[in-house]
Amino acid sequence: MSRPYLVVSELSISYGNISAVRKVSFRVDEGEIVTLIGANGAGKSSILRALSGLIPFSGTVMFRGTDLGNMPPDRIVALGVAHVPEGRGIFGNLSVLENLRLATWQRKDGDGVRRDLDRVLALFPRLNERKEQPGGTLSGGEQQMLALGRAMMSRGNLLLLDEPSMGLAPVLVRDIFRVLRELNGEGTTILLVEQNAHMALQTASRGYVLETGRIVLTGTGRELDADPRVKEAYLGK
Amino acid sequence: MFYIIQQTLNALQLGSIYALIALGYTMVYGILTMINFAHGDLFMVGAFLCFVAATFFHMSFIPALLLSILGTALLGVVIEKFAYKPLRQAPRVSAIITALGVGIFLENFTLALNPYPRFIPPLVCNLTWTFGELSFSLLQVMIITLSVILMLLLDFTVRRTMVGMAMRAISWDKSVAPLMGIPVNRIISATFAIGTGLGGAAGMMYGLAYPVIDPYMGIMVGWKAFISAVVGGIGNIRGAMIGGFILGAVEILVAAFFPSTYRDFVAFALLLVLLIFRPHGILGKPHAQKV
Ligand SMILES: Nc1ncnc2c1ncn2[C@@H]1O[C@H](COP(=O)(O)OP(=O)(O)O)[C@@H](O)[C@H]1O
Ligand SMILES: [Mg+2]
Numbered sequence: 001m002s003r004p005y006l007v008v009s010e011l012s013i014s015y016g017n018i019s020a021v022r023k024v025s026f027r028v029d030e031g032e033i034v035t036l037i038g039a040n041g042a043g044k045s046s047i048l049r050a051l052s053g054l055i056p057f058s059g060t061v062m063f064r065g066t067d068l069g070n071m072p073p074d075r076i077v078a079l080g081v082a083h084v085p086e087g088r089g090i091f092g093n094l095s096v097l098e099n100l101r102l103a104t105w106q107r108k109d110g111d112g113v114r115r116d117l118d119r120v121l122a123l124f125p126r127l128n129e130r131k132e133q134p135g136g137t138l139s140g141g142e143q144q145m146l147a148l149g150r151a152m153m154s155r156g157n158l159l160l161l162d163e164p165s166m167g168l169a170p171v172l173v174r175d176i177f178r179v180l181r182e183l184n185g186e187g188t189t190i191l192l193v194e195q196n197a198h199m200a201l202q203t204a205s206r207g208y209v210l211e212t213g214r215i216v217l218t219g220t221g222r223e224l225d226a227d228p229r230v231k232e233a234y235l236g237k
Numbered sequence: 238m239f240y241i242i243q244q245t246l247n248a249l250q251l252g253s254i255y256a257l258i259a260l261g262y263t264m265v266y267g268i269l270t271m272i273n274f275a276h277g278d279l280f281m282v283g284a285f286l287c288f289v290a291a292t293f294f295h296m297s298f299i300p301a302l303l304l305s306i307l308g309t310a311l312l313g314v315v316i317e318k319f320a321y322k323p324l325r326q327a328p329r330v331s332a333i334i335t336a337l338g339v340g341i342f343l344e345n346f347t348l349a350l351n352p353y354p355r356f357i358p359p360l361v362c363n364l365t366w367t368f369g370e371l372s373f374s375l376l377q378v379m380i381i382t383l384s385v386i387l388m389l390l391l392d393f394t395v396r397r398t399m400v401g402m403a404m405r406a407i408s409w410d411k412s413v414a415p416l417m418g419i420p421v422n423r424i425i426s427a428t429f430a431i432g433t434g435l436g437g438a439a440g441m442m443y444g445l446a447y448p449v450i451d452p453y454m455g456i457m458v459g460w461k462a463f464i465s466a467v468v469g470g471i472g473n474i475r476g477a478m479i480g481g482f483i484l485g486a487v488e489i490l491v492a493a494f495f496p497s498t499y500r501d502f503v504a505f506a507l508l509l510v511l512l513i514f515r516p517h518g519i520l521g522k523p524h525a526q527k528v
Contacts, residue, residue: 052416077418089413091406102402106418154418 004062005030005189006051006158011059013046013213020046021213023059028158028191033184035192035200035221038210039233044193045086047210048160051191052076052083063158078106082156086163088147092136096127096146099135103150113153120149123179141172148179158189165196177203201225209233239371244489250377250446252485253384257439258462259469259477260391261313261432267408267472268428269325271332275316275340277459279433283309283440284450285347288357298360302383305441306434313433314426322422340455347452354451357444380442387435388478394431395474404428408472457501468508470521479519484508 006028013021021043028034038044050057053073061068068076082103091099100120104113121128124145130138135146144164151159161180165173177199184190194200201207201221209217209230217229224230258280265273283305290301320339324332364375395401403419404427414421443458444450461484469480484504491503512518 054412054415072420073415074418074420077416083416085413085416089410089416091409091413093405093409094402098402098405102399102406102419103417105399105403150417 003065005032005064006191007060007062008047008051009060009062011047011050011057011061013043013050013055013057019213021050021057024210024213024215025059026208026215026218028189030189031184031187032206033180033190033192033204035194035197035204035207036210037194037197037200037207037224037230040195041212042210043213044210045162048083048085048162048191048193051160052081074106077154077156080155080157081160082151082154082158083160084147084151084162084164086166088143090135090138090143090146092134094135096131096133096135096138099146100127100149100153103153105154107155112155116153116155120152123152124149140167141169141175144168144172144176145179148176148183152183156188158191159183161190161192163194163196164192165194165199173199197230198225201230239369243371243373244493246373246377246381248486248489249381249482250485251488252482253381253388254439254443254446254481255458255462255465255484256478256481257384257387257435257442258458259466259481260388260474261436262463262466263469263471263474263477264404264428264432266466267474268404268425269321269332271321271329272336272463273321273432274333274336274459275343276433276436277455277462278340278343279309279313279455280436280440280443280459280462281347281450281452281455282312282343283437284357284444284454285351285355285440285452286437287360287441287444288355288450291358291360292355301360302438302441305437309437309440310430310434313429313436317426317429322425344452344455351452354449357448357450359448360445376445380446383438383442387438391431391435392474400424400427461504464505464508468511468518470518473518473520476518476520483519
């Protein structure tokens with residue numbers, strides 16, 4: 001019913017002569033939460049880096065009808081793609097506020113930026129308390145919130161998240177996922193990459209399982225969560 | 238007493254020139270972790286641009302200053318684009334050797350056009366105030382004031398504006414900055430423009446204070462400014478300013494107590510000792526290098 005939102009066809013990525021991702025095709029519809037799960041080294045981060053223009057790829061990536069091939073990362077951000085990288089990518093030498101403001105580089109609407117800043121600081125009171133502190137002094141959970149806050153400040157319509165639960169205590173992981181569902185409820189489409197498959201599959205409407213650079217399984221979040229092959233490979237014990 | 242004030246003024250004049258040049262080294266290092274060894278020669282080009290502006294175009298102070306700043310800024314951007322950018326993924330040593338090559342090119346290109354030392358005509362009227370034994374010139378006051386204004390402007394830009402924030406972000410993590418929508422190449426160009434523009438301004442002021450200029454004038458001054466940047470903590474903007482003033486003060490102090498041939502030897506020895514105790518410089522922090 002809706003027009004194609006993110007359509008990835010035959011995406012291949014290689015580093016020198018090492019092939020990391022081979023002819024991967026998937027799609028994300030507007031308003032969905034879709035997850036890409038796979039073991040360490042499967043190629044998940046490479047796919048996200050290709051989508052946001054950080055590394056070259058072959059194949060096609062269409063986002064809301066625009067071909068992202070050869071597009072520089074800053075233009076992709078301007079189209080509404082917000083990428084929270086693995087390890088969160090907080091600028092440790094910039095204050096919390098500066099980290100948030102920097103993410104609005106492509107925006108021209110000063111009033112909107114101020115409103116969004118208030119909204120982010122209200123949503124994450126911990127960030128508000130620490131807004132003048134350097135990003136490097138925040139705990140892992142606070143940094144992940146700051147990373148989400150930055151994505152909100154950039155007015156990302158499509159949110160690419162690379163292992164947001166990495167290194168966080170379970171209670172913080174639940175907080176992060178609650179925020180993700182909230183953002184999704186407000187209309188943000190989310191492509192979620194995780195090794196922590198169980199939580200991701202419970203949150204996502206659909207999922208893809210990636211193994212050494214290929215998609216080997218796909219289904220609804222619930223189906224994959226119950227699938228014995230997924231259980232065995234990614235959910236452990 | 239007069240003597241101390243007099244020497245302080247001399248130290249401030251020399252120090253502010255070193256500080257302006259040191260900023261160029263530190264800004265480029267901060268954003269690309271590379272030492273632009275051609276920077277001293279860009280300072281020299283700034284002095285020659287002032288010479289051209291004053292001698293051939295009969296420009297007055299402000300237009301000559303603008304020409305020196307904009308001319309060297311443009312040259313810095315061009316050098317980055319054609320000589321350094323292709324080497325961004327190459328080992329650091331390649332970029333450093335290229336920078337040395339660019340510097341030698343600039344020296345010899347200038348030498349080809351100016352085989353003899355040149356004299357910059359005075360652009361500031363030769364006004365001197367005298368109070369007892371204390372005397373200072375309008376030029377001296379202008380050099381110090383202008384340098385301080387340029388440094389305050391830079392400090393404001395780096396700390397308060399979006400461009401400055403982007404520069405600091407890139408210096409922390411070049412791979413994440415594009416994800417914020419920052420056009421990284423344009424910010425790197427802006428950094429080169431500002432850094433070399435300040436060096437060009439320093440070249441003009443140095444040329445007015447010591448009006449006989451030659452194509453090799455940037456070598457020694459460049460080394461000293463580089464050392465100032467290291468003493469202040471390479472990559473740190475305020476550190477470069479402090480380092481420049483320290484070096485100026487040390488040189489004037491040494492010259493006051495020792496024969497003039499001792500000046501550089503004692504100054505460099507003092508700085509080496511300082512670095513033994515503070516290897517990262519005065520404001521530099523041992524910054525955990527990230528992947
Ligand atoms: N910069 C790089 N240079 C060379 N190989 C890389 C690079 N980044 C990732 N790889 C390789 O690509 C494959 C996929 O890596 P990655 O996308 O990081 O996987 P994941 O995020 O699923 O753990 C791995 O084999 C990894 O070693
Ligand atoms: Mg990864």
